[in-house]
Amino acid sequence: MMEIDGNALGGDLSEIFAADMTGAVFTCAGCRHTGAVATLRVWEPAPGLVGRCPSCTDVILRLVRTPSRVFLSLTGATRLEIPLES
Amino acid sequence: MKNRISWRVATVSSARWETASARTLVLDVPDWPGHLPGQHIDVRLTAEDGYSAQRSYSIASAWPGSLEITVQRLADGEVSPYLTDEVQPGDQIELRGPVGGWFVWRSSSPAPVLLIAGGSGVVPLMSMIRARGDARGRQPFRLIYSVRTPEDAAYADELRRRVRDDPGLDVHFVYTRKAPEGAGTPKRIDVAAINSHGWPPDFQPDCYVCGPTGFVETAADILVALGHDPKRIRTERFGGA
Numbered sequence: 528m529m530e531i532d533g534n535a536l537g538g539d540l541s542e543i544f545a546a547d548m549t550g551a552v553f554t555c556a557g558c559r560h561t562g563a564v565a566t567l568r569v570w571e572p573a574p575g576l577v578g579r580c581p582s583c584t585d586v587i588l589r590l591v592r593t594p595s596r597v598f599l600s601l602t603g604a605t606r607l608e609i610p611l612e613s
Numbered sequence: 614m615k616n617r618i619s620w621r622v623a624t625v626s627s628a629r630w631e632t633a634s635a636r637t638l639v640l641d642v643p644d645w646p647g648h649l650p651g652q653h654i655d656v657r658l659t660a661e662d663g664y665s666a667q668r669s670y671s672i673a674s675a676w677p678g679s680l681e682i683t684v685q686r687l688a689d690g691e692v693s694p695y696l697t698d699e700v701q702p703g704d705q706i707e708l709r710g711p712v713g714g715w716f717v718w719r720s721s722s723p724a725p726v727l728l729i730a731g732g733s734g735v736v737p738l739m740s741m742i743r744a745r746g747d748a749r750g751r752q753p754f755r756l757i758y759s760v761r762t763p764e765d766a767a768y769a770d771e772l773r774r775r776v777r778d779d780p781g782l783d784v785h786f787v788y789t790r791k792a793p794e795g796a797g798t799p800k801r802i803d804v805a806a807i808n809s810h811g812w813p814p815d816f817q818p819d820c821y822v823c824g825p826t827g828f829v830e831t832a833a834d835i836l837v838a839l840g841h842d843p844k845r846i847r848t849e850r851f852g853g854a
Contacts, residue, residue, distance in 0.1 A: 529852025530764045530826045535669045537712040538655035547714030565715035571852050610714075 533567035539590055540564070541599055544609075552608040557585035565608075570581055615817035620657060620709045623680075623704050626652045631767040635733060636697045639679050640708070646675040650740035651717035651821070654682065654710030654757070658692055668692045671737035671849075675744035683767060684708065686696060700799070712746045716788040716821065716849045724819045724845075727811045728756040729832045731802070731824020739768055742782065746775060754785045756838065757810050759828065762791040785810035802828065807835050814840035820826075823849040 533549060540548035549565040560582035567578035567587055575591035580603065587603040601607070617845065623640040630636050658667040668691075674681035686697040716739040726745075727850065728738040735758055745754055760766045763786075772784050787806050788799045812818040820831055820841060822832045829850045836846050 530850060531852040532848065532850045533711055534653070534716050534849045535852075537714075538618070538669065538709050541712060542709075543615050543617075547712075549713045549715040563624070563715050564846070565713070 528570045531571055532570045533564040535569055535571070536564065536567070536576060536578060536588075536590060539576070539592060539597060540599075543599060546609055546611065548607075548609065550610055553587055553604045554606040554608075555580040555583060555585060555587060556603050556605045558583035559605075566584055618709055618712070621784065622705050623708050624680075625700055625704050625706065627702050628700070631683055632765055634768050635683055636686070637673060637681050637683045638700065639697060642680055642708070643731075643841065645680055646711070648672050648680070648711035649714075649717040650675060650721065650744040652711040652713045652739045652740075653737070654680075654708045655712060655811070656682075656692060656696070657707040657709070658695060659707070663710060666691045669712070669851075670696075671740070671851075673736045673739050673743075674725055674834065675740055675747050678747070678802050683733065683736045683739075684834075699741070705736065705739070716823070716847050718819070718821065720744060720750055720752075722819060723752060725753045725812050725816050727818045727820045727836075728754065728835075729807070729811075729822045730756065730758045730826075731828030731832070732760065734822075734824030734849070734851065735767055741821065742775065742830050744773075746779065746782075747807070753781045753783075755807060755811060757783070757785050757786040757787060757802070759789060759824070761789050763793050765790065775793075783810070802832055802835075804835050806841070807832065808839060811836075811839075814842070817842070817845065820846045821849075822846065824851070826850045 537549045551564045556562045569604050578588045589600040591598040623642045626641040627639045650822045653669045670682040673683045684696040687693050787802050792799045829848045
């Protein structure tokens, strides 16, 4: 397993959201840490990508791709703050 | 708001070696919307049996211009050996992008910039250097580039030429295994290197650090310890490819 970061989630998240999500700010449900999705700790390779809080390592999001679906769980985040392009 | 992105087919228009194990692919993508320095693309390879593997590669080129990625071959990699050793001009690959809006440099920012690269982490930082050069940007840039040996430095000739022609750009190499004559003993990046060749924290530079996880953590920790504002430090870690 290699540790990467939330920058690598950008492509998969861009297939779901109509905005860039690497700059979105999450609030961790566990420790209340806030940070950009780009700073999440992510490991690869995996059938699903797990993004953990860089502060307390709780799971913030899980993303699983199949050929026809993307499953996204965001149970570890109480909030996502998404910058809108002006 | 931009539209959602989807996979598209790119044609490799040319390729060149940057080092013995790093190859730049120039990609022709119909209707490429352009990109910001620091963004990446996802590349997907699909085998005849349907198995597919997907990896992210930083964009090396500035925009406007061509779309180029530089791929470092990893011996046990799933995707990189194909992109370095097998793909040829005229071949097609699937890609998605441009991706990412956080680890990017915008030429409208007036702040000085400190770039810290570990190995092929130099690729997105090179895009920033090229973009600043093309725009004749006046923001002073410094690059600290850690490589194992002089032969492992990508873009070495271009960096030398840019430093010669542009007083606003400085490049300092840190050699970890073998240093050229006069460059001292090989060592890993440390407080002294970043303190001597970076910007002082009171200049409030934007810092971009890219490389393997251990390298990125070390460099970011040193920046914070030296007094840099963590909000101005942006990092990107890469794994296997």
